[in-house]
Amino acid sequence: MPEATPQPPPRPSWENDWAPDTSRPPGTRRLWLAGTLAIATTVACVTAIAVSHSAPDRTSARPQTGSALDQGPGLLSFASPTTGPATPGNDETGTPTASPTESVVSATAPAATPASTAKTSPSGTKPTKSAPSVGSSGGSGGGQGGGSAPRSSALRSVRSVNYPDRYWHVSGGYVRLDPVGGSEFREDSTFTVVKGLADGSCYSFRAADGRYLRHRDFVLRADRDDGTSLFGRDATFCARASARSGAVMLESVNYPGRYLRHQNFQLKLNPYQDSDLYRADSAFRLVDPLA
Numbered sequence: 647m648p649e650a651t652p653q654p655p656p657r658p659s660w661e662n663d664w665a666p667d668t669s670r671p672p673g674t675r676r677l678w679l680a681g682t683l684a685i686a687t688t689v690a691c692v693t694a695i696a697v698s699h700s701a702p703d704r705t706s707a708r709p710q711t712g713s714a715l716d717q718g719p720g721l722l723s724f725a726s727p728t729t730g731p732a733t734p735g736n737d738e739t740g741t742p743t744a745s746p747t748e749s750v751v752s753a754t755a756p757a758a759t760p761a762s763t764a765k766t767s768p769s770g771t772k773p774t775k776s777a778p779s780v781g782s783s784g785g786s787g788g789g790q791g792g793g794s795a796p797r798s799s800a801l802r803s804v805r806s807v808n809y810p811d812r813y814w815h816v817s818g819g820y821v822r823l824d825p826v827g828g829s830e831f832r833e834d835s836t837f838t839v840v841k842g843l844a845d846g847s848c849y850s851f852r853a854a855d856g857r858y859l860r861h862r863d864f865v866l867r868a869d870r871d872d873g874t875s876l877f878g879r880d881a882t883f884c885a886r887a888s889a890r891s892g893a894v895m896l897e898s899v900n901y902p903g904r905y906l907r908h909q910n911f912q913l914k915l916n917p918y919q920d921s922d923l924y925r926a927d928s929a930f931r932l933v934d935p936l937a
Contacts, residue, residue: 800838800839801836801837801838801839801935801937802836802837802839802932802933802934802935803835803836803837803932803933803934803935803936803937804835804837804851804930804931804932804933805930805931805932805933806823806908806929806930807888807890807893807926807929807930807931808926808927808929809823809908809911811825811826812824812825812911813825813826813835813936814835814837814859814913814930815831815834815835816834816835816853816857816859816868817834819867819868819869820865820866820867820868820912820913821859821866821867821868821912821913822911822912822913823908823911823912823913824911826936829937831936832936832937833854833937834853834854835936835937836854836935836936836937837851837852837853837854837859837935838851838852839851839852839932840852842878842881842882842883842884842899843858843871843877843878843879843881843882844875844878844879844881844882844899844900845882845884845899847884848882848883848884848885848899849882849883849884849885849896850881850882850883851881851883853868854937855868856870857869857870857871858870858871858877858881859881860877860880860881861880861898861901861906861914861915862880864904864914864915864916865912865913865914865915866906866913866914866915869881876900879899879900880898880900882898882899882900883896883897883898883899883906884896884897884899885897886905888925888928888929889925889929890925890926890929892931893929893930893931894929894930894931894932895928895929895930896928896930898915901915903917903918904916904917904918905918905928906928906930907924907927907928908927909927916928
């Protein structure tokens with residue numbers, strides 16, 4: 647049996663040329679690990695907070711319910727389109743005429759005219775609406791007649807201001823400005839003034855044979871009432887104050903700014919002009935009936 651060779655006892659560390667590291671304090675490695683862990687934890691918390699704030703708020707995105715929303719302003723603010731029949735085109739220019747509502751509005755307020763018509767002149771100003779009243783009478787053949795608008799359902803003849811010997815006269819279906827003639831002329835120059843067919847605050851003129859005076863192609867003529875709204879508007883005229891004393895101007899309901907005037911002794915519907923001639927040609931006096 648071999649003999650065990652005894653081993654020399656281990657040498658102490660200081661005898662093996664080992665010496666402790668004195669360049670750093672003791673426990674530095676643990677401090678570094680703890681600091682790294684703390685930084686990682688902080689970064690994780692900050693990231694979680696940022697993500698939670700950037701996420702959408704599901705509660706606020708949820709649609710509201712209840713009467714407060716249903717009754718909120720502006721939810722039902724759109725007007726429903728009208729489904730009524732279209733207004734028939736006028737028979738003079740082919741363009742749509744004013745609706746009955748527009749006609750009433752234009753008859754109750756003075757119509758806007760071009761800026762040139764707003765100027766004044768020594769002989770007169772732009773016509774304004776006159777209050778309906780009973781016109782004073784005048785004898786046939788040149789007596790001074792009243793210039794105010796007549797009461798409804800009154801017999802009247804219409805005399806020119808600048809041609810006082812001439813009256814409205816229905817001849818061949820048209821209305822002319824003619825001198826006084828025989829009994830037939832007197833009958834055709836006498837009209838029943840009634841409330842306007844399209845506007846009760848204005849007037850319509852009915853001839854002895856039942857026809858009404860209406861404008862067509864901007865010319866005044868006598869036609870049978872066909873019951874249409876277009877005919878009613880064409881046959882309705884509103885009295886406006888004239889620059890000529892005791893006279894009136896007659897404005898169309900569906901063509902505001904156009905007035906009856908005579909040209910070459912023919913009654914027409916012309917736009918207002920700021921001239922002495924126009925004011926004289928469009929001024930008429932409603933006098934006692936010739937017939």
